[in-house]
Each structure stands twice: as C-alpha cells, then as structure tokens.
Amino acid sequence: MAVSQQVFLRDAMRRLNLTRDIFAARIGVKRRALDTWLLPEASQEFRGMPEVVQRFVTEIVENELLLAKYAQSAQSGPLRDRIATNGKHQLLSVEQFTRESVEELFSVADIMQPIARRQKVSRVLEGAVLGNLFFEASTRTRVSFGAAFCRLGGSVCDTTGFTFSSMAKGESIYDTSRVMSGYVDAMVIRHPEQGSVAEFARATNIPVVNGGDGAGEHPSQALLDLYTILTEFSRLGKLLDGAHIAVTGDLKYGRTVHSLVKLLALYRGLKFTLISPPGLEMPAEIIEQIARQGKHVIEQYHSLEEGLKDADVIYATRVQKERFSDEQLEGYTADFQVSKEVVDRCCAPDAIVLHPLPRDSREGAHDLSTDLNHDPRLGIFRQADNGIPVRMAIFAVLLGVENLVQHSMRDVTWSPPSHIGPEDAVFHGMY
Structure with missing residues (x-):
C-alpha cells in the first residue's frame, strides 16, 4: 500500500460516506477490530488489517458498481421496518434479512452483552408480557426466549404441549392467535407442523417470532x-x-x-x-x-x-x-x-x-x-449462551426499544460468577 493503513481506510469511508459502525458492518468485521486498524502505526494498540480485507476494500473503491452498492444505501428507517414481513414486525424466516440488516441486529446484540453477562440490568420492556406458546416440547429455546424477555424487564407466560391446549378441543390456529394477542404483547410460537407459525402470524398484528415450525425454519x-x-x-x-x-x-x-x-x-x-x-x-x-x-x-x-x-x-x-x-x-x-x-x-x-x-x-x-x-x-x-443477547436484540428491535437500552442500563446489585461454568475457557467468561 502506497499510503498508510489509516489513510487508506479513512479515504474508503469518506468515498463510501459511511460511519465506522456501518463501514465495519459492510465489510463484515467487528467495530473494535476496525478501530485498531485506524490507529496511528506508532500506537501500541495498532493492528495491521488482514490482507483479504485490504483486497476487498480496494476492490470496492476501485469499482464504480461496487462503490455504488456498498455506499450509504437508500435503506433507512428503523431496523424493524426493514426486516418486516407483510408489513408486520414479526420474525418468521431468515429470508427477511440482508447481510446489512443481520449485522445491524448483531450490533444490537453486542449492546446486550453486559446484561446477558449479569453485569448490567435494563427495564426497557417493563410492563410488556411475552406469550411463549410451545406446542412442541422444548427446554433450551423456551427458557432462552423467556430469560431474554425478562432480562429486558418484561414478564413471561408459558404454555407447552397440545394436551391441555384449546387447540386440542378443536380451536383453530386463527382463533388461538387472536385470543392470545389480547393477553400478551409478543408471542414466540413453536409448532410441529411446517408453516403453522405463519398462520399464527397472519391472525395478529403483535410481534410473532418463529421458535421452530416442524422441518421448516428456526430463525x-x-x-x-x-x-x-x-x-x-x-x-x-x-x-x-x-x-x-x-x-x-x-x-x-x-x-x-x-x-x-x-x-x-x-x-x-x-x-x-x-x-x-x-x-x-x-x-x-x-x-x-x-x-x-x-x-x-x-x-x-x-x-x-x-x-x-x-x-x-x-x-x-x-x-x-x-x-x-x-x-x-x-x-x-x-x-x-x-x-x-x-x-x-x-x-x-x-x-x-x-x-x-x-x-x-x-x-x-x-x-x-x-x-x-x-x-x-x-x-x-x-x-448456547449467545442465545440470550441475540434474542434480547430480536425483542428490542421488534418492539422498537433498541435505541433505549444503552442509556437504561444500571449495575446489578448481586454478585455474578466470573465464569458461568466451572470449566469454561478464559475467553468464555463474563468479563
């Protein structure tokens, strides 16, 4: 490179008209990695960017078509509107995402990490109620969704299995969904039949998250x-x-x-x-x-x-x-x-x-x-641990509170362990 790495990257961001956060998302790297690449070479924290990144960014800025593609796009507005399906703030399939929007969701998940690691608490969903409707047995997914909602200050109503559900008495998916929507502010649905979660979603305007539909998807x-x-x-x-x-x-x-x-x-x-x-x-x-x-x-x-x-x-x-x-x-x-x-x-x-x-x-x-x-x-x-910050991010985005989380955090009042499991690696700890 004829110019310094810092000048090269700053020029690329200027030509693309992108902030550091969006530029990092566009080239598929963490913001903290980009920050080390943008430091002066004399800095102790400076890191050289991988050659593959240099080639990728060079290819973008030297090609007019790619430059237009990766520049500040016309996509704007809240993330929940950009990933909406049928005009509703629901998550039914991964096909609702682009690379840009999925990495934006992950930026929200990064913000959630101090809460997921028991360092901070937030109450941005205080008063909101989640309906966990699992018509198929589940432990990890059901508890993970419930814990994610609770860690943002909400409360959870659980139901599991067909045996005691109104659907076992002949109630339709439409009726069940519409009735439950009057009780809760968001629903997570797991159902053994592919396409059934989409039926639940069609019957309501509240956020619905697909918790697994048969052999279909588990977004x-x-x-x-x-x-x-x-x-x-x-x-x-x-x-x-x-x-x-x-x-x-x-x-x-x-x-x-x-x-x-x-x-x-x-x-x-x-x-x-x-x-x-x-x-x-x-x-x-x-x-x-x-x-x-x-x-x-x-x-x-x-x-x-x-x-x-x-x-x-x-x-x-x-x-x-x-x-x-x-x-x-x-x-x-x-x-x-x-x-x-x-x-x-x-x-x-x-x-x-x-x-x-x-x-x-x-x-x-x-x-x-x-x-x-x-x-x-x-x-x-x-x-498995990452399920909490990611599902917290999903709820925050679908309910439109992701921008409130950062400023709502306060320190926990209890003493969490340094590592979740007794034999976790150092990089797996809650640091």
Missing part, C-alpha cells in the same frame, strides 16, 4: 449460530468470507441447518460441505437457493472424514427421529460421530465445533462426542 437459532461464528472468528482474527463450513448429521429434517445455510450464503465465497447419511441429504431447493446467492462452492458427502478435511467450522446436528415416518437409519453409523480424534485428524487447531443442542450423549447415539468437552474448539456452550 433465532440460525441467528445466534451465525453470531457465534462471527464472534469466534473475531477472537481468532479470521473472516467469514471465504471460510469452509462443514455441516453434518440430519440435513433433511434439521430446521436449524436449513435456516443457517441461508444466512451464511449472504457472505462471500464460502465452501459448504454437506455431510449426511444416505437419505438425509439437504433438500435440493435449499441447495439451489444458496447456490444462487453467491459464488459459493457446495459439496455433498456421505463420509464424515472426507467432508471435514480443513473445515473452519463444524456444525453437527442430531438425527430428528421425531420427524421420521418409515425411514430407516441403517446408514447412520458410528462413522458419523464427531469426536476429538476425528477433529484432530481432519481440522486445524483453530477450528470451531458447534451444535444447536440438545446433543444425544447416550452410547450408540453417534452424535457429537463428549470427549470434546474440555477442548477449546468446542463452542457449544458459548453458542
């Missing part, structure tokens, strides 16, 4: 998964653009992977390795969709070791036996278990191993092995 899980990948990559000094993502397990019925690969496809030049037993491959329409979104490489394997080679991220999923009809699991053998031995043999020391949970730890389950529990590459608990 909040995909958002927290992507947030985790970006956070881990930031810690490791890596960029998501150009990364190798290996997804393994039940790709046919796993709604978490359906949503996640759609979000990941918003980034540039990824290599997707899709590894599954025969008969449990990723649906063809989803593969076609991510292939249309960018210059991605998509490979499919029925062998775990072949597919995991040199992966930056391993995303393992359990087999969704509850969604099967007559399919057999003859092809789902011990060879599909993601173990420490396999990860050591196939991947670099800075690989990240994720799983949406719950994982089946019973003998013969062939899921994510527990022998990775003390391996820093295992990110499943950091991933």
Whole structure:
C-alpha cells in the first residue's frame, strides 16, 4: 500500500460516506477490530488489517458498481421496518434479512452483552408480557426466549404441549392467535407442523417470532449460530468470507441447518460441505437457493472424514427421529460421530465445533462426542449462551426499544460468577 493503513481506510469511508459502525458492518468485521486498524502505526494498540480485507476494500473503491452498492444505501428507517414481513414486525424466516440488516441486529446484540453477562440490568420492556406458546416440547429455546424477555424487564407466560391446549378441543390456529394477542404483547410460537407459525402470524398484528415450525425454519437459532461464528472468528482474527463450513448429521429434517445455510450464503465465497447419511441429504431447493446467492462452492458427502478435511467450522446436528415416518437409519453409523480424534485428524487447531443442542450423549447415539468437552474448539456452550443477547436484540428491535437500552442500563446489585461454568475457557467468561 502506497499510503498508510489509516489513510487508506479513512479515504474508503469518506468515498463510501459511511460511519465506522456501518463501514465495519459492510465489510463484515467487528467495530473494535476496525478501530485498531485506524490507529496511528506508532500506537501500541495498532493492528495491521488482514490482507483479504485490504483486497476487498480496494476492490470496492476501485469499482464504480461496487462503490455504488456498498455506499450509504437508500435503506433507512428503523431496523424493524426493514426486516418486516407483510408489513408486520414479526420474525418468521431468515429470508427477511440482508447481510446489512443481520449485522445491524448483531450490533444490537453486542449492546446486550453486559446484561446477558449479569453485569448490567435494563427495564426497557417493563410492563410488556411475552406469550411463549410451545406446542412442541422444548427446554433450551423456551427458557432462552423467556430469560431474554425478562432480562429486558418484561414478564413471561408459558404454555407447552397440545394436551391441555384449546387447540386440542378443536380451536383453530386463527382463533388461538387472536385470543392470545389480547393477553400478551409478543408471542414466540413453536409448532410441529411446517408453516403453522405463519398462520399464527397472519391472525395478529403483535410481534410473532418463529421458535421452530416442524422441518421448516428456526430463525433465532440460525441467528445466534451465525453470531457465534462471527464472534469466534473475531477472537481468532479470521473472516467469514471465504471460510469452509462443514455441516453434518440430519440435513433433511434439521430446521436449524436449513435456516443457517441461508444466512451464511449472504457472505462471500464460502465452501459448504454437506455431510449426511444416505437419505438425509439437504433438500435440493435449499441447495439451489444458496447456490444462487453467491459464488459459493457446495459439496455433498456421505463420509464424515472426507467432508471435514480443513473445515473452519463444524456444525453437527442430531438425527430428528421425531420427524421420521418409515425411514430407516441403517446408514447412520458410528462413522458419523464427531469426536476429538476425528477433529484432530481432519481440522486445524483453530477450528470451531458447534451444535444447536440438545446433543444425544447416550452410547450408540453417534452424535457429537463428549470427549470434546474440555477442548477449546468446542463452542457449544458459548453458542448456547449467545442465545440470550441475540434474542434480547430480536425483542428490542421488534418492539422498537433498541435505541433505549444503552442509556437504561444500571449495575446489578448481586454478585455474578466470573465464569458461568466451572470449566469454561478464559475467553468464555463474563468479563
């Protein structure tokens, strides 16, 4: 570079007419990383930006079409309006997001971190009531949504299962949704039938969040998964653009992977390795969709070791036996278990191993092995913890209070632990 890094980046932001926050979001890096790149080279905190970033920014500023694309866009107004579906402030699918809007949501999640880590409290949703309507059993998702709403000062009404619900007595989805809307200010719906959450959403104008609809989508899980990948990559000094993502397990019925690969496809030049037993491959329409979104490489394997080679991220999923009809699991053998031995043999020391949970730890389950529990590459608990700030961000955006959170925070009055789990890595603590 003929000019200093600081001058180069400042010139790029000037030509694009972008603030630091938006510029960082546009090029897919954390604001704190950008800040270190913009310091004078004599500063002790100065960091050289990766060569891939320099090439990317150079490509943008030297190409008129890209310059226009990445410049301050005409998109404006509240984020909740820009991700709205059918004119309503609801979250039903990851397809409501662009790369820009998803990273803006993650900026809100970053603001939520001191609250999620028990350092601060906020009451911006005081008086608001969430209806957690889970017509399918759930522990993690239901409690995570409830905790996120409570940490912003709201309260939660829970219901789980069909047995005691009015729908078991013949009430329609429309009637149930409309009645519940008179009681609560937002709803999270989980339902075993694909498309059912959209039916709930059509019957109300209050915010509705899809907590999982059959084999369809699980948008909040995909958002927290992507947030985790970006956070881990930031810690490791890596960029998501150009990364190798290996997804393994039940790709046919796993709604978490359906949503996640759609979000990941918003980034540039990824290599997707899709590894599954025969008969449990990723649906063809989803593969076609991510292939249309960018210059991605998509490979499919029925062998775990072949597919995991040199992966930056391993995303393992359990087999969704509850969604099967007559399919057999003859092809789902011990060879599909993601173990420490396999990860050591196939991947670099800075690989990240994720799983949406719950994982089946019973003998013969062939899921994510527990022998990775003390391996820093295992990110499943950091991933689960990230569900709180991401879901807090979702509620704050949909209810229009995201700009109030920063100034509403006050210190907690109790003494939280330095780490959530007794064996958490240092970088996993609540610091």
